[in-house]
Amino acid sequence: MTEPMARQIVLASRPKGPPTAANFRLEEIPMPQLPRGGLLLRVLYLSLDPYMRGRMDDAKSYAKSVDIGEPMRGESVCEVVQSDRPGYAKGDIVLAHTGWRTHAAWDGPDLRKLDPKQAPVTAGLGVLGMPGFTAYSGLYVLGKPKAGETVVVAAASGPVGSLVGQLAKMVGARAVGIAGGAPKCRYVVDELGFDACIDHHGPGMAEQLAAACPKGIDVYFENVAGAVWQAVLPLLNTYARVPVCGLIAYYNMAAPPAGPNLLPATMRAVLTKSLTLRGFINTEFVAEHYADFLRIVSAGIADGRIRYREDITDGFENAPAAFMGLLEGKNFGKALVRVAA
Amino acid sequence: MTEPMARQIVLASRPKGPPTAANFRLEEIPMPQLPRGGLLLRVLYLSLDPYMRGRMDDAKSYAKSVDIGEPMRGESVCEVVQSDRPGYAKGDIVLAHTGWRTHAAWDGPDLRKLDPKQAPVTAGLGVLGMPGFTAYSGLYVLGKPKAGETVVVAAASGPVGSLVGQLAKMVGARAVGIAGGAPKCRYVVDELGFDACIDHHGPGMAEQLAAACPKGIDVYFENVAGAVWQAVLPLLNTYARVPVCGLIAYYNMAAPPAGPNLLPATMRAVLTKSLTLRGFINTEFVAEHYADFLRIVSAGIADGRIRYREDITDGFENAPAAFMGLLEGKNFGKALVRVAA
Numbered sequence: 001m002t003e004p005m006a007r008q009i010v011l012a013s014r015p016k017g018p019p020t021a022a023n024f025r026l027e028e029i030p031m032p033q034l035p036r037g038g039l040l041l042r043v044l045y046l047s048l049d050p051y052m053r054g055r056m057d058d059a060k061s062y063a064k065s066v067d068i069g070e071p072m073r074g075e076s077v078c079e080v081v082q083s084d085r086p087g088y089a090k091g092d093i094v095l096a097h098t099g100w101r102t103h104a105a106w107d108g109p110d111l112r113k114l115d116p117k118q119a120p121v122t123a124g125l126g127v128l129g130m131p132g133f134t135a136y137s138g139l140y141v142l143g144k145p146k147a148g149e150t151v152v153v154a155a156a157s158g159p160v161g162s163l164v165g166q167l168a169k170m171v172g173a174r175a176v177g178i179a180g181g182a183p184k185c186r187y188v189v190d191e192l193g194f195d196a197c198i199d200h201h202g203p204g205m206a207e208q209l210a211a212a213c214p215k216g217i218d219v220y221f222e223n224v225a226g227a228v229w230q231a232v233l234p235l236l237n238t239y240a241r242v243p244v245c246g247l248i249a250y251y252n253m254a255a256p257p258a259g260p261n262l263l264p265a266t267m268r269a270v271l272t273k274s275l276t277l278r279g280f281i282n283t284e285f286v287a288e289h290y291a292d293f294l295r296i297v298s299a300g301i302a303d304g305r306i307r308y309r310e311d312i313t314d315g316f317e318n319a320p321a322a323f324m325g326l327l328e329g330k331n332f333g334k335a336l337v338r339v340a341a
Numbered sequence: 342m343t344e345p346m347a348r349q350i351v352l353a354s355r356p357k358g359p360p361t362a363a364n365f366r367l368e369e370i371p372m373p374q375l376p377r378g379g380l381l382l383r384v385l386y387l388s389l390d391p392y393m394r395g396r397m398d399d400a401k402s403y404a405k406s407v408d409i410g411e412p413m414r415g416e417s418v419c420e421v422v423q424s425d426r427p428g429y430a431k432g433d434i435v436l437a438h439t440g441w442r443t444h445a446a447w448d449g450p451d452l453r454k455l456d457p458k459q460a461p462v463t464a465g466l467g468v469l470g471m472p473g474f475t476a477y478s479g480l481y482v483l484g485k486p487k488a489g490e491t492v493v494v495a496a497a498s499g500p501v502g503s504l505v506g507q508l509a510k511m512v513g514a515r516a517v518g519i520a521g522g523a524p525k526c527r528y529v530v531d532e533l534g535f536d537a538c539i540d541h542h543g544p545g546m547a548e549q550l551a552a553a554c555p556k557g558i559d560v561y562f563e564n565v566a567g568a569v570w571q572a573v574l575p576l577l578n579t580y581a582r583v584p585v586c587g588l589i590a591y592y593n594m595a596a597p598p599a600g601p602n603l604l605p606a607t608m609r610a611v612l613t614k615s616l617t618l619r620g621f622i623n624t625e626f627v628a629e630h631y632a633d634f635l636r637i638v639s640a641g642i643a644d645g646r647i648r649y650r651e652d653i654t655d656g657f658e659n660a661p662a663a664f665m666g667l668l669e670g671k672n673f674g675k676a677l678v679r680v681a682a
Contacts, residue, residue: 261601267588272620
């Protein structure tokens with residue numbers, strides 16, 4: 001009789017530029033054992049997020065790099081298989097930072113339990129989880145849009161951007177999205193209720209963005225950088241706020257890009273328009289704002305004012321390919337891998 | 342009998358890169374007449390400030406460009422020669438935005454009167470005027486240094502930088518300056534009381550700055566950009582604040598600089614260290630903070646805790662040369678032109 005095995009995906013080598021399949025390695029390992037006082041978890045859904053690209057580099061960041069041979073890090077929706085912890089029972093659904101694994105022995109601090117009757121459990125990895133709180137805290141705590149102001153966000157069909165625009169509309173601001181391709185743009189306007197959405201695959205992105213922002217831009221929620229930032233820069237109004245939560249255009253750069261040097265133009269705009277650029281990680285705001293976030297966004301989902309979309313890849317072994325697609329913008333909605341649901 | 346004449350210096354042509362003498366033209370004009378309800382002013386001291394370089398370009402900024410043929414703009418200490426306005430008498434000393442002129446007919450709003458018994462009148466163009474308030478508001482309103490934190494400022498012997506460091510010391514922060522040449526650095530440490538000052542003319546500026554900031558940098562008061570910013574960037578701590586009040590290294594750039602493109606590295610630091618970059622013009626804070634500024638800095642000057650230095654050029658006709666020197670850092674202290682005192 002063969003023992004049941006678990007699987008994990010480790011960092012096999014560091015990417016230079018965009019990751020390739022060779023940077024990942026799928027491993028079979030013995031099934032982890034229930035730890036004393038802990039839980040044995042079975043991963044149902046694994047979350048894929050752009051920040052994971054940064055963890056693959058050996059560079060100082062806000063979080064430690066993944067070591068070679070170590071499982072990729074990440075959050076997942078899990079089912080409790082065995083419990084030696086009071087308050088947790090077999091069959092409970094929890095959010096855990098398991099990394100890219102099919103099973104995990106959890107002896108860490110308490111986990112966030114999910115109630116499948118309140119919202120689909122996968123929302124806990126998206127609009128009701130880290131991406132959602134990133135949108136909420138960046139927009140409401142740092143961006144502070146007022147009624148009548150204009151908010152711009154890229155990756156507008158994704159889990160962060162889609163909520164940024166919907167939260168902007170909830171305070172009476174104009175919401176302008178940027179997304180890749182006509183189907184995503186249609187979804188952003190028709191389903192999510194943005195005022196406009198610019199297709200960055202099409203020609204004249206900068207001109208279209210200017211036309212969609214006749215009163216300039218008051219809040220630009222930065223999650224992509226690159227060409228979008230260059231198009232946004234001349235449209236920013238005096239005292240505009242730029243919460244910076246991601247720079248996906250840079251994540252795959254292997255070396256400093258060739259010229260021209262675009263830093264002076266950005267710094268000149270910061271000076272002459274009294275801009276505020278503020279980098280942030282959502283964890284900074286959890287203690288003060290997470291409860292409000294859950295309350296407001298849960299209510300918005302329940303009454304239909306907040307909508308979201310998921311892009312689910314089947315099969316744990318397909319996580320690397322889905323992740324590489326995410327970095328190229330191939331997903332349409334929150335990227336998830338169905339591992340065992 | 343010849344009529345008495347006034348003089349003015351106008352923008353003769355726009356500079357490409359550093360200004361040259363040919364960009365300015367000294368003109369003799371008829372003496373202005375006392376306007377009804379206004380004042381006739383004689384300029385005693387003209388202020389020279391880096392921001393004036395920006396006004397010479399035909400580019401959108403926070404203030405209108407100087408037109409070709411129009412006098413250079415700027416602030417001066419003036420004596421009232423004739424008055425048709427209640428509350429102002431011949432011999433009063435006032436601050437006025439006269440531009441580069443020897444005399445001015447003033448029919449604008451009220452002026453700030455200076456009391457020569459309270460402080461030398463030239464301080465109203467420096468530590469007790471616009472440069473001083475730029476230092477005060479940028480540091481205290483935006484930078485918010487706490488005791489034990491490290492504040493770094495360049496052009497540390499100048500009117501803004503010197504006050505930034507002294508105000509930092511007053512709240513118990515460590516003050517590290519950057520200045521050009523050993524005499525300025527000695528002055529910054531020995532006379533102004535900074536904890537350290539790095540000579541950017543010397544070799545190894547980045548290494549020396551790192552050594553002078555063993556606990557990193559919490560507030561970087563940006564007034565120069567360029568190589569100093571590149572040296573500061575790796576030393577900034579998480580949640581560091583960067584008030585941006587000037588970019589003197591860029592002011593003389595005729596065209597976008599060649600590569601490498603330094604924008605990604607700056608934006609990565611903004612993101613991974615949760616930095617705040619905030620451009621500002623001191624006028625934003627006048628209504629709320631100017632009275633506190635005058636009270637605190639006047640008291641500091643009176644009791645010797647705040648010191649300052651002036652670099653006075655004699656002769657109105659020498660203003661262009663003194664201004665070109667200022668942009669190259671040749672001044673040592675607040676740059677002024679003695680016109681008639």
